[in-house]
Amino acid sequence: MTLTFALHPPLDLGLREEFIRLWTDASNAGGAVGFVPPVTVDQARAAAEKHFAGLGPGCPDRLLIAREVGSGRLAGMLIFEDMRFPLMDHWRLLKLVMVHPDLQGRGYGAELMGEAERIARGWGLSALRLTLRGGLGLEKFYGRCGYTEVGRVPAALRVAPGDDRDEVTMWLDLR
């Protein structure tokens, strides 16, 4: 199986539901995308609405989705978030980078990040930035995608009482 990508697809009701389901499933499988499991669909829906607001007509954020060729299922996604600050208009923040837990470990995450880089270069951006939750090995994943660790705030994320994780910033220079 391989992936087909769509940038800034129409955010119709069907895609909104797929987005919410993917986020819920990835979170409940232990993914570090804003939640600590267990997460309900309703909790993901409430959080998703904030992202949908930034993806609407005239808004500057951009959704990238990956579908599996053949099944057509939503395999992964990410958002390019615009900082809405002129001094930071030359880069974008990647948010909600995820692959469905059934499909992880097949190279789809790396493909998704490669497509994001290709798009960013096409836009003429200078860099991509993202933050991650420490303790899961994600630095290695993004490192393989070419990103460099440029910042680490110790114990900034409290995922449970007594379980604080570093918030790590990664940067991909495109110049």
Ligand SMILES: CC(C)(COP(=O)(O)OP(=O)(O)OC[C@H]1O[C@@H](n2cnc3c(N)ncnc32)[C@H](O)[C@@H]1OP(=O)(O)O)[C@@H](O)C(=O)NCCC(=O)NCCS
């Ligand atoms: C992180 C994520 C996007 C990676 O996608 P994936 O499809 O599983 O990754 P790939 O199969 O493309 O893996 C690419 C490489 O990264 C490595 N890798 C993937 N996930 C990793 C992890 N969590 N820790 C360490 N290495 C990892 C793989 O071993 C592989 O290395 P290899 O080329 O030597 O085999 C996916 O696991 C995911 O959606 N996780 C849940 C959500 C999440 O936590 N997102 C991160 C938000 S910052």
